[in-house]
Amino acid sequence: MTNAQEIFMNGEFIPSERGVISVRTHGFAYGTGCFEGIRGYWNEEDQQVYLFRLREHYERLLRSCKILQIDLPYTLEQLVEISAELVRRNNQREDVYLRPVAYKGSQVIGVRLHDLQDDFILTSEPMGNYVEISGLRCGVSSWRRIDDNAIPARAKVCGAYVNSAFAKSEAAQNGFDEAIMLTNEGHVSEGSAENIFLLINGELVTPAPSENILLGITRDTIMKLAQRELGYVTRERQIDRTELYTADEIFLCGTGAQIAPVVSVDHRPVGDGKVGQLGKKLQELYFDVVRGKHADYKDWCTPVYAE
Ligand code: PMP
Numbered sequence: 001m002t003n004a005q006e007i008f009m010n011g012e013f014i015p016s017e018r019g020v021i022s023v024r025t026h027g028f029a030y031g032t033g034c035f036e037g038i039r040g041y042w043n044e045e046d047q048q049v050y051l052f053r054l055r056e057h058y059e060r061l062l063r064s065c066k067i068l069q070i071d072l073p074y075t076l077e078q079l080v081e082i083s084a085e086l087v088r089r090n091n092q093r094e095d096v097y098l099r100p101v102a103y104k105g106s107q108v109i110g111v112r113l114h115d116l117q118d119d120f121i122l123t124s125e126p127m128g129n130y131v132e133i134s135g136l137r138c139g140v141s142s143w144r145r146i147d148d149n150a151i152p153a154r155a156k157v158c159g160a161y162v163n164s165a166f167a168k169s170e171a172a173q174n175g176f177d178e179a180i181m182l183t184n185e186g187h188v189s190e191g192s193a194e195n196i197f198l199l200i201n202g203e204l205v206t207p208a209p210s211e212n213i214l215l216g217i218t219r220d221t222i223m224k225l226a227q228r229e230l231g232y233v234t235r236e237r238q239i240d241r242t243e244l245y246t247a248d249e250i251f252l253c254g255t256g257a258q259i260a261p262v263v264s265v266d267h268r269p270v271g272d273g274k275v276g277q278l279g280k281k282l283q284e285l286y287f288d289v290v291r292g293k294h295a296d297y298k299d300w301c302t303p304v305y306a307e
Contacts (some may be wrong), residue, residue: 006089008122010075010084010105013089020122026116031159034064035104037255039127040096040304041291049087050292050301052255054080056217061100063182064155069113072120077169080302086124087304097127097135097256103158125150130256135263135275138252139176139299140241142262145189145212153189153212164192178252180244180265183212188239194252194260195219197234198243200277208236218253218286221300225285230278230298240280249276251283258290259283 027033036058040051058079065072074082083098105119132214143166146153151160154226163181171179171192180196181189188207190196195216204226207213226232244250248271250262258285261279270276288294292301 002063006086007124008086008120010119010121012087014142016123019123021105021119022107024109025103026108027101027103027119027158029109030104030111031157031162032068032113032116033101033158034061034068034070035099035101035154035158036061036156038083038098038100039255039290040092040098040124040194041301043098043292046200046292046303046307047093047305048292048307049092049094049304050290051083051087051098051304052270052290052302053217053221053300054302057255058100058218060156060215060217061102063159065102067117067152067155068102068104068106068157072102072118072119073105075121082122083124084302084304086122088122091298092124092126094126095128096124098122098124101158106108127256129258130254136177136252136260137175137264137267138178138180138250138262139171139174140244140266141170141179141181143167143170143179143181144184145181147184147212148210153214154209156214168192178260178262182241186241187211188241188244189213191252191254191257194254194257195269197251197253198239198247199249199276200243200247202248204232204234204278205239206234206236211238216254218255218258219287221289222259222282223254225282225289226278229272229285230281232278244270247271251279259286 038048080297100122104116106116167179223234244265261275
């Protein structure tokens with residue numbers, strides 16, 4: 001395992017230990033920033049790291065920036081190039097996790113979004129599994145998902161993760177692996193850092209964008225793979241809490257979580273309480289695709305090293 005020696009901070013590659021911010025940083029005190037989590041997968045055969053759906057992650061970061069009134073001085077292409085360059089500089093030849101953060105870097109007191117300096121950092125580190133991927137036990141959270149009119153979930157806002165942290169810790173402290181959050185109206189929204197899919201009567205369903213979800217890139221990947229490879233057209237709709245108790249299969253998905261089948265919700269077994277067939281199939285397919293082993297989806301994989 002290699003450790004990252006460099007990060008990218010405000011326009012230059014610098015040694016990790018120099019990557020410090022002031023205690024007065026606006027984004028630190030008020031959560032006024034947004035970020036991404038991007039995975040790179042090592043392919044032994046190709047001797048290559050593939051960054052998965054890198055452009056889509058930066059497109060979402062730029063949308064989050066727009067919502068937060070952050071002006072990044074980089075184009076999409078520059079962000080893509082900076083990311084590959086960072087992994088190369090660190091000579092990382094393993095699975096990695098890239099974390100770009102765009103934030104209000106001014107050292108001032110006063111809560112707002114306007115008239116502040118915008119800063120950008122990018123780190124890259126080795127990364128294994130984020131959650132258990134062989135069968136999650138989930139609990140419905142007593143914490144409700146933040147509403148679009150409070151902190152928009154479609155933007156990956158730093159401060160919004162306090163909502164996720166409340167839910168995740170409550171779940172963990174109650175003995176569950178992960179939380180499932182409901183909207184204020186009581187409909188299924190998402191996990192603390194994952195989108196959710198249910199298989200109901202042979203139909204694949206997932207909460208609609210209006211259910212205060214982050215529009216996940218893994219969610220989009222699954223919808224495309226399920227349709228093209230397995231013939232399932234995903235229905236985006238409102239989902240009731242009790243559908244969690246009667247679904248035949250449930251799985252969570254996200255860059256960190258990848259595809260994580262759920263085996264119980266609130267101690268009630270999902271289906272027969274074992275990892276479902278569709279979840280398993282999608283998981284296998286997903287791992288091939290992200291590692292650049294599936295020819296049809298090579299354009300989702302940005303190679304880091306010269307080919
Ligand atoms: N929802 C939330 C709240 C998340 O933090 C994440 C992880 N980024 C996801 C969903 C999944 O999004 P993606 O597949 O783009 O990683």
